[in-house]
Amino acid sequence: MWDELVELGVVAEQSERWSRDVRELLDVDGAAPAPSPAGLAAQLRPYQLQGYQWLSVLWDAGLGGVLADDMGLGKTLQALALVCRAKAAGELTAPMLVVAPTSVVSNWAREAERFAPGLAVRVVTATGRKLGMPLAEMVDGADLVVTSYTLLRLGEEDYLALPWSGLVLDEAQFVKNHQAKTYAAARRLPARFKLAITGTPVENNLMDLWAMLSIVAPGLFPSPQRFTEHYRIPIEKAGDPEVLAALRRRIRPLMRRRTKEQVAAELPPKQEQVLEVVLNPRHRKIYDTHLQRERRKVLGLVDDLQQHRFTIFRSLTLLRQLALDASLVDDEYAGVRSSKADAFLEHLQEVVAEGHRALVFSSFTGFLGTVRAQLDAAGLPYAYLDGSTRDRQQRIEEFRDGRAPVFLISLKAGGFGLNLTEADYVYVLDPWWNPAAEAQAVDRAHRIGQDKTVMVYRLVAADTIEQKVVALQARKRDLFARVLDDDSGALSGQLTADDIRGLFT
Structure with a gap:
């Protein structure tokens, strides 16, 4: 599957675009934080506001990222806040596509209805053939479209044929296998902005993390073989502290992770x-x-x-x-x-x-x-x-x-x-x-x-x-x-220009 993506030119084209866009982040220190968006019917907690502002920086630059907050800290709400901001700014020229496990699809619809009532939401529950209606007709006029990983895989060509303002992969560990068809569909989907949401970016080994980053930031670590040689083997087999530090430095600008202990002091033990x-x-x-x-x-x-x-x-x-x-x-x-x-x-x-x-x-x-x-x-x-x-x-x-x-x-x-x-x-x-x-x-x-x-x-x-x-x-x-959970809180702090420069070293 990976060889096919390389042969089709998907990898090279996405990597080149990513490298071009990332340079726009170099003046990030001068950017004013985005205010809480109009249309959001919720009071964002301070860490949620910071997460939304970080997403806004990535959105403006046309870059993707991984929102890896601990489970239960409101990642869906932060993503909905970004969609509200994009709509208020007139930037949703096409729908935002959310892909989630089948059991979570209805939860996205409920959360959107509760916290973003101004968004036009469409939930895709079956293939166009089964519903007797083309996908383009189903999603016409939508701001937000929610579907499942299964339906994305089964109807890949239909989804690839439509324009999307962005792609959100919820429970993104579902695309951790870069040799699977679901991964390839997410990788090929035409969207300038791609966001992976997961509380567990590393489930089995570092290739889980590589797969997500290769979708949202395809130029960061373009080759799975080189990532294995330069990062996975030295870290997993030898525990090399310098290589580990280098990996953390490179992923920091594109990953935001806060633990409950860091941000939810009111949460009982x-x-x-x-x-x-x-x-x-x-x-x-x-x-x-x-x-x-x-x-x-x-x-x-x-x-x-x-x-x-x-x-x-x-x-x-x-x-x-x-x-x-x-x-x-x-x-x-x-x-x-x-x-x-x-x-x-x-x-x-x-x-x-x-x-x-x-x-x-x-x-x-x-x-x-x-x-x-x-x-x-x-x-x-x-x-x-x-x-x-x-x-x-x-x-x-x-x-x-x-x-x-x-x-x-x-x-x-x-x-x-x-x-x-x-x-x-x-x-x-x-x-x-x-x-x-x-x-x-x-x-x-x-x-x-x-x-x-x-x-x-x-x-x-x-x-x-x-x-x-x-x-x-x-x-x-x-x-x-x-x-991911180093004591310095490196993946939870504010983004700096030095962090961005680290992407090129």
């Missing part, structure tokens, strides 16, 4: 704790038996990881399921109690009895089924959400209005796009390889609007693969912190 669960004897014996078998299999294949990746991943997934509930792997174990489900229920009953409300996440819908059966038996009301849930909003309202004090959510379906500050307890029933996915889930409750201390419990089965997953998370979390 978040207390996190690991609850270690000891498997009962029958559960333990089943797990150990399968562990020996899968270990022999994986160790025989791991030398050729690429060739056997699927088989190895299947073995790891099997062990993760066994650590939760043996019956997820084989119905013959249906009579074996799930140690983790029992421990969770015991903890949850006490929390609910004290009047608290809880979000409960698992990456396995099968295990959520086990938990549902136990809640039903205990007479505890709950709401449930996974990828197959049709009446998503109704389930959300059941929890919000108090009819259900417990909300069971699959990590994939509810890890983003939800604002559930009614909860003050969060349970993560199984650790996922990627700490960013867990952080996204936890921050459904710990975000602006929360007025209670949020208690986070991660349940980990002792002496199982889950403890290895937690160790892997720690290494990934360390990479994220070293690149």
Whole structure:
């Protein structure tokens, strides 16, 4: 896919334009900060105003960027403020296109209606063929068009054929794979201004960050191979402090990141704790038996990881399921109690009895089924959400209005796009390889609007693969912190001309 973009001239043309436009930022120190825009029905917090002003500088220069504020700090509002400013200035000569995960599309429509009622918004919910109407007709007269990553990929040619004032990629980790069609569609879309919005610009490795920057700032690091050689390998493998400092210096003008600790002093604390669960004897014996078998299999294949990746991943997934509930792997174990489900229920009953409300996440819908059966038996009301849930909003309202004090959510379906500050307890029933996915889930409750201390419990089965997953998370979390969350606050301060000059060194 990358070779195709190079061959078509997309990479060279975008890189040249980016290098030309970035020089306009060199007199940034003399620019007056943009006032809060007309048409925005919200009072921006000081850090949101600074974020909007930074976006305005980029917009005026025709440059893109990455808004990487912590989850729950109002990134959508800052982007809407920019659209309001562009409309008030008569600069929306074509619509602004927002691309988001399917589950977040409706949230953009609600936020726009609430905070930017003067914008003409169109939500694209299906392909033009399915709706029986061309995309151009659907978006005619719109200021803001919201669609999903799936629809952008499926209808790429339709989107590429239309003019756009700008492109906003929400939850931009969805384009982290530069070899995927969704990435290519975002890269090729004709828009002078492109903005990536994400609380997790680095999920797995530094190529996630490169992919986003290559879309919004295509001339910064034009080649993935050179970025790997000059930055990724020295930082990830050797921890080279000079290369790390150089990377931070180069991305600083085009990335804005503020953490909750820096800007939301009124946000109550978040207390996190690991609850270690000891498997009962029958559960333990089943797990150990399968562990020996899968270990022999994986160790025989791991030398050729690429060739056997699927088989190895299947073995790891099997062990993760066994650590939760043996019956997820084989119905013959249906009579074996799930140690983790029992421990969770015991903890949850006490929390609910004290009047608290809880979000409960698992990456396995099968295990959520086990938990549902136990809640039903205990007479505890709950709401449930996974990828197959049709009446998503109704389930959300059941929890919000108090009819259900417990909300069971699959990590994939509810890890983003939800604002559930009614909860003050969060349970993560199984650790996922990627700490960013867990952080996204936890921050459904710990975000602006929360007025209670949020208690986070991660349940980990002792002496199982889950403890290895937690160790892997720690290494990934360390990479994220070293690149983005340095103590100097370099990615949260005001932009200077020296920062801009750093783009050329």
